[in-house]
Amino acid sequence: MGKRAVFYIRTSSERQGEKVSPREQEAACRKMAEDRGYEIVTVYRDVERYRVRGKLVEPSGSRADRPALRQMISAGHDDAFDVIIAWKEDRLYRGLRPMLDVLDLVEQQNIEIELVTEHFDRKMAPVKAWAAKMELESIKERTMMGRIGRLKDGKGLGGPGMMGYDIIDGVPMVNEDEAEIVQYIFDLVAYGDLAYPDGVLIKELRRRLVARGYRQKTGNHKKPWARGVIYSILNNETYLGEMLYTIEGDPYPIPVDPIIDQVTWDRAHENMSKRARYPVRNARELGFLLVGKLYCPHGHRMNYRINRYIYATLADGTRKRYTRKRPLAYGTCSVAYDDGPCDFRRVINLQNVEQAVWSEIAPLLCDVDNVMAVAERLVAQWQSEHETYEATVSRLQHYLAQLKEQRLWVVTQARKSVLTEEDMGEQLAMLTEEEREARRELREAQRAAAAGDDLLAMIQELGASVVQYEDQLRQLAAKRVKELSIEERRQVQRWFDAVVIRADLLGEGDDLRVESDAFGILKVMSNQSTLTHRR
Numbered sequence: 001m002g003k004r005a006v007f008y009i010r011t012s013s014e015r016q017g018e019k020v021s022p023r024e025q026e027a028a029c030r031k032m033a034e035d036r037g038y039e040i041v042t043v044y045r046d047v048e049r050y051r052v053r054g055k056l057v058e059p060s061g062s063r064a065d066r067p068a069l070r071q072m073i074s075a076g077h078d079d080a081f082d083v084i085i086a087w088k089e090d091r092l093y094r095g096l097r098p099m100l101d102v103l104d105l106v107e108q109q110n111i112e113i114e115l116v117t118e119h120f121d122r123k124m125a126p127v128k129a130w131a132a133k134m135e136l137e138s139i140k141e142r143t144m145m146g147r148i149g150r151l152k153d154g155k156g157l158g159g160p161g162m163m164g165y166d167i168i169d170g171v172p173m174v175n176e177d178e179a180e181i182v183q184y185i186f187d188l189v190a191y192g193d194l195a196y197p198d199g200v201l202i203k204e205l206r207r208r209l210v211a212r213g214y215r216q217k218t219g220n221h222k223k224p225w226a227r228g229v230i231y232s233i234l235n236n237e238t239y240l241g242e243m244l245y246t247i248e249g250d251p252y253p254i255p256v257d258p259i260i261d262q263v264t265w266d267r268a269h270e271n272m273s274k275r276a277r278y279p280v281r282n283a284r285e286l287g288f289l290l291v292g293k294l295y296c297p298h299g300h301r302m303n304y305r306i307n308r309y310i311y312a313t314l315a316d317g318t319r320k321r322y323t324r325k326r327p328l329a330y331g332t333c334s335v336a337y338d339d340g341p342c343d344f345r346r347v348i349n350l351q352n353v354e355q356a357v358w359s360e361i362a363p364l365l366c367d368v369d370n371v372m373a374v375a376e377r378l379v380a381q382w383q384s385e386h387e388t389y390e391a392t393v394s395r396l397q398h399y400l401a402q403l404k405e406q407r408l409w410v411v412t413q414a415r416k417s418v419l420t421e422e423d424m425g426e427q428l429a430m431l432t433e434e435e436r437e438a439r440r441e442l443r444e445a446q447r448a449a450a451a452g453d454d455l456l457a458m459i460q461e462l463g464a465s466v467v468q469y470e471d472q473l474r475q476l477a478a479k480r481v482k483e484l485s486i487e488e489r490r491q492v493q494r495w496f497d498a499v500v501i502r503a504d505l506l507g508e509g510d511d512l513r514v515e516s517d518a519f520g521i522l523k524v525m526s527n528q529s530t531l532t533h534r535r
Contacts, residue, residue: 003112005038005083008072010046010059010091022047025087028116032085041081044068061094064101076105083112089120163217163233164259165243172243172256179259181214185233186260190267199271202227234272240265287489288329289354289481289496290503296344297507302331304350326482348505355481356524357503357514358492362477364519365495368470374518382452389449396442403435 007029009022026043033040046059046068059066069092075081086092092113093099105111106122113120164182165172188200188208196204209225216224238244241258244251283291283304294302307328309321329350335342365371407428414424476488484492501515512524 002037002039003082004041004080005033005085006041006072006075006081007033007043008046008068008084008086008092009043010061010066010068010086020087025091025116028087029085032114032116038083038085044072061090061092061098064095064097066098069098069101073101073105076109076111079109081111083114085114085116087116088118089113089115162236162238164239165256172254174257174259178217181209182233182239182259184214185209185230186239186264186268189234189271190264192271198274199268202230206230234268237265283329286327286329287484287486287493288350289489289493290350290357290500293496293500293502294331294350294353295502295504296333296342297505298333298342298344299504300333300335300342300344302348302350302505303334304329304331344505344507351482353503353505353512356512357500358481360514360522360524361496361499361516361519362473365499366470366474366477371518378518386449386452389445389452392445393442393449396438396445400435400438400442403431403438407431 007026009025009029011020011022011025022045026045030040046066049056049058050067051057052065057063059068072084076084084092092102102113106113112122164175164179166175167173185205188196188205189202190199192199200208206225206227209230214225216229233239238256239258239260240262241256243254243256283306286306288304291304292301296302307330308324310324312320312322314320331348331350331353332346333342333344410419410424410427410431413419414421419427472491476484476492479488481489481492499516499518503512503514505511506513514522514524516522
């Protein structure tokens, strides 16, 4: 059997000429494959515009996010083919980033590239890849230093600025017309009017902004003054007089003329916090216990869907909607759709699932002595692991400092003509690869340490709160989940966060398996009729 081949076809416009049109490219690639006895697997085509962040862009060779290119690279890493055939090398890439992605695939998977009108020199691939990496790092470093220099001089980073400010010669200046809109928004939310003495609701505020014909900062918006835009303005502390940029974790504040005073800011946020006390769309804020922890029998996360209303048919045949005093929740598999990868298409009554788990967890939490013993064991276990992570982080940081010194030494030796340019390139390439791997390990260790710190805090809070609320806990354990108030649900939710890792529907009747750091694995038996949601 011949080699497995794929074709890559790219053109930014059909007007580029008949010889490089998609049809001509594919015909030439197909003829080459047939002449060489290759098995044609598929054809990847980037010939139409596609959307990036809502904007249509051409499939330019300088872009690394071309859909067909990304699919081809992903399939190559899965060993789906042996040869890539293209019209010319510039069909694959014309920029550093896409070139680096393609050449990494060639090196890692030992894939060949064959061109219809040119010769692809495989021996030059590592050199090109190294040169591309070094150039990208150099561009990034120069750009970063330039941005930091501008910020230290009290200048912004360009662009249109935010609502209320324009960037003029790098300096943020108040735009009086837009500042009036910002003040209008804050005044209505902070001080309200006769109809809304405690602050105008965001929905009503949006209606008024549209009715007044106020324009947003940039562009034509399909939905003017969306709620997210209004909230972003209300939560932007720049309007108090300081524009904050963050580069690699370091803050760079720039003083600007304030638009809003501190009193108005505090009053607006006080009114917003009152209205956001029980957001009905947020399952976690409503105190549902297994948000993000419940999985279908095939291991896919279950989605929480909130039912806020009751519908009734009146005597005259009209339907009326009533708001539930306490919203209900039901769950569906996040990937179980028509012809989807999961066949679990039942709708689950989440209240009853949580009741089944709570019935098992509550008696265990009421055994305070056992909970304290478990908390002490988990704390001791994490402290031991934390020391290991700290040692790993310290070792990797020291190693990265050594690599930086070695890089400087190599460059110095090359300037003294002790090393040739070829030797310098090889050594710098090796140091770059080692540095990349060390930084990856450092990020993983830091993330694991941060996650462990969060878990440790929850375990310590569990032990303290179980002692503090022992009497309340026994009262809550005697209640059904649906009888708990939102405040009680939130207290129970904190205990769940510290105890329950995940809960799986097993597909055997309606059995549930609950995995817990504190109490191991619990199997909760449930009746099928109690879990299926009746719509």
